[in-house]
Amino acid sequence: MINNTDAVRLLDRKRRNAFIVPTMNAGNARFGLPSVTTHEKQDLPLSGAMGKASSLALGLALAQPNKKVMCLDGDGSLLMNLGTLVTLASKAPKNLYHFVFDNGAYCVTGGQPVPGAGKMDWVEMAKGAGFAATFSFDNIEDLTTGIDQVLDTPGPVFVHLKISPEIENTPVQFRQRPRRSVQQAFKDVAGVVAGR
Amino acid sequence: MTTEHYESVIHPPAIMAELKKNKVTHVVWLPDSETNFMYQLLTTEPTIDLVPVCREGETMAIAAGLWVGGKKPVVLIQNTGIFESGDSIRGLGLDINQPLVMLIGYRGWTRHGLTSDSAARFIEHILHAWGINYYLIESDDDANRISLAIDEAYRIQKPVAVLVGTEFGA
Numbered sequence: 001m002i003n004n005t006d007a008v009r010l011l012d013r014k015r016r017n018a019f020i021v022p023t024m025n026a027g028n029a030r031f032g033l034p035s036v037t038t039h040e041k042q043d044l045p046l047s048g049a050m051g052k053a054s055s056l057a058l059g060l061a062l063a064q065p066n067k068k069v070m071c072l073d074g075d076g077s078l079l080m081n082l083g084t085l086v087t088l089a090s091k092a093p094k095n096l097y098h099f100v101f102d103n104g105a106y107c108v109t110g111g112q113p114v115p116g117a118g119k120m121d122w123v124e125m126a127k128g129a130g131f132a133a134t135f136s137f138d139n140i141e142d143l144t145t146g147i148d149q150v151l152d153t154p155g156p157v158f159v160h161l162k163i164s165p166e167i168e169n170t171p172v173q174f175r176q177r178p179r180r181s182v183q184q185a186f187k188d189v190a191g192v193v194a195g196r
Numbered sequence: 197m198t199t200e201h202y203e204s205v206i207h208p209p210a211i212m213a214e215l216k217k218n219k220v221t222h223v224v225w226l227p228d229s230e231t232n233f234m235y236q237l238l239t240t241e242p243t244i245d246l247v248p249v250c251r252e253g254e255t256m257a258i259a260a261g262l263w264v265g266g267k268k269p270v271v272l273i274q275n276t277g278i279f280e281s282g283d284s285i286r287g288l289g290l291d292i293n294q295p296l297v298m299l300i301g302y303r304g305w306t307r308h309g310l311t312s313d314s315a316a317r318f319i320e321h322i323l324h325a326w327g328i329n330y331y332l333i334e335s336d337d338d339a340n341r342i343s344l345a346i347d348e349a350y351r352i353q354k355p356v357a358v359l360v361g362t363e364f365g366a
Contacts, residue, residue, distance in 0.1 A: 021261075044264070048287025052257035055249075056288070059261020059269070062222070062247065083250025087258075091247060186264050186292045193266045 001164040004101065006140050008033040011070065011099070014147045015039065018068035018097075019060055019189065021046060023053035024108060025166055026072035026101050030176045033072065041188040045178060051080030054098055058088050061096040061155075064193065068095050068151065075102045075122070076114045082125075088156050089130035096155045098126075103165040111167035126158035138162035205365035207336055208237040211299075214342040215244060221267040222247055224255040228274035228301045233364045252277025256284035259296055270346075274301040275319040275359075285355065290326060295349035295356075299342070302332070302359040323357055330357035 004025050011020070012033060019042050022033040027045040029035065037043050044060070046053045057071035078084070078100050088098060104117035123134045133153045137143040143161065150159055168175060180188070211234060215223070223238055224247040225231075238246050247262075249255055252273045259269040278285070278300060289296045304313020311317055323330050329348065331341040342358055349356040 046287075048291050049253075049257055049284045050287070052253065052284055052288070055254040055257030056261040059224075059247075059258040059263070059267075060265045061261070062245070062258075063262045063265020063267040081251070081254065084254060087249050087254055183292055186260075189264050190266075193264065 001138060001162050002140050002143060004028070004103070004163050004166050005031045005036065007101065007143065007161055007163060008072065009036045010140070010144060010147060011072065012037050012039070014151060015070060016068065016151065017042070018070050019044060019057075019064070020070045020072060021053050021057040021060065022072035023047065023077050024074035024101070025103065025163070026074065026099075028166070029178045031166055034178055034180075040180070041192055044185050044189050045182070047178075048182065051077045051084075053077060054084045054088060055081065057096060057098070058084070058091060058093065060189075061093040062091065065093065065095055068097060069093075070097045070099065073098060073100045075100055075104065075117075076106045079114055079116070085126055085129035085131070085158075089126075089132075092130075092132065092156055094154045094156070097151065097157045097159065098131075099159045099161055101161055101163045103163040105165045105167065107165050107167045110169055111165060122160040123158070126160075131156050131158040134158045134160070136160040136162075205335070206333060206339070206360065206362055207365050208234045210336040210339040211342065211364075212237055212241060214339050215270065216241075218343060218346045219268055220244060220270050220346075222259070222262050222269035223272050224249065224258045224262070224269055225272035226250075226252050226255065226274075226277060228277075228303065231272065231301060231360075231364050234272070251280060253281040253284040256281060256288050256296060260288045260292060260294055263294055263296070270297045270299055272299040275303050275315045278319060278322060279315075285326060285328075289355040293353040295353050297342070297345050297349050298355060298357045300357050300359050302361045305359070305361050319359070328355050328357055330359055332359045332361050334361040
């Protein structure tokens with residue numbers, strides 16, 4: 001399995017100026033992308049609108065076809081919006097990279113298993129939905145050597161990452177909050193788009 | 197006794213003219229029973245990109261991505277889809293102050309007799325609860341209310357709805 005922070009650190013290092021739309025553990029303020037990002041103003045973390053990070057990333061990818069957009073989705077989140085696999089594959093933006101952080105659990109609610117954990121095959125689902133290419137990694141070494149090929153492949157690309165669960169049981173009000181509000185994140189990305 | 201004929205059909209070119217006048221770039225939508233003729237016209241319009249989805253809650257999130265990416269989308273779904281989309285409208289449209297115009301098929305609504313369809317009976321209450329203003333269009337003469345809705349959405353930086361109260365005609 002891949003450590004959550006190791007995964008987001010590597011993806012940030014390899015992003016090559018891409019926009020990144022992270023959610024749930026990938027967007028966690030303490031151990032997700034916000035804790036390691038080098039391009040914060042190009043990050044668009046989504047915590048509201050459950051399950052819709054990939055849809056948000058699709059819109060951004062269609063609007064900015066000359067820039068890569070990487071969605072760092074959660075398995076529980078993607079399960080809430082499974083139709084998005086077909087929507088993405090149907091619209092087929094070449095600049096969209098959909099990573100699913102498969103930790104098998106609803107980590108932010110205490111670690112309950114997601115439906116189908118250990119049974120479903122994410123890569124087969126993405127292939128069946130019509131993604132142009134799919135990849136799967138279950139250790140950081142292979143991800144480190146394979147990520148360039150992933151990002152050189154024309155999208156839409158689906159990438160399954162087997163991630164160690166980082167379960168949070170601290171009451172929500174005591175957890176580390178994001179440094180930026182979601183409104184500020186949208187303003188920052190809009191500013192990057194406008195060249196400000 | 198006189199019988200007054202009421203023209204209760206909206207023709208897609210009237211809607212398309214409004215979208216083009218306002219430089220709308222994308223229509224994010226899920227088909228409903230009333231809008232097939234609108235779909236046919238949208239597929240032939242080179243200046244507007246059609247983004248079909250599998251479920252209505254995707255539309256607001258895709259529109260948010262398009263908007264932050266510098267485009268000007270609208271959403272076109274049925275009122276039934278609004279009920280499915282609550283968390284997207286809350287967590288994106290309302291929370292990020294998105295000037296999102298939602299064209300909503302007003303299934304079940306009628307000026308004549310009882311409105312028995314719960315999709316029609318609940319939708320205005322839902323929009324009121326969210327503080328989302330809305331306009332009703334029922335004929336080609338009403339189409340310019342789409343411009344009013346777009347102007348308002350960008351002025352107040354909030355979602356605004358347009359309830360399409362009749363079917364689109366050929």
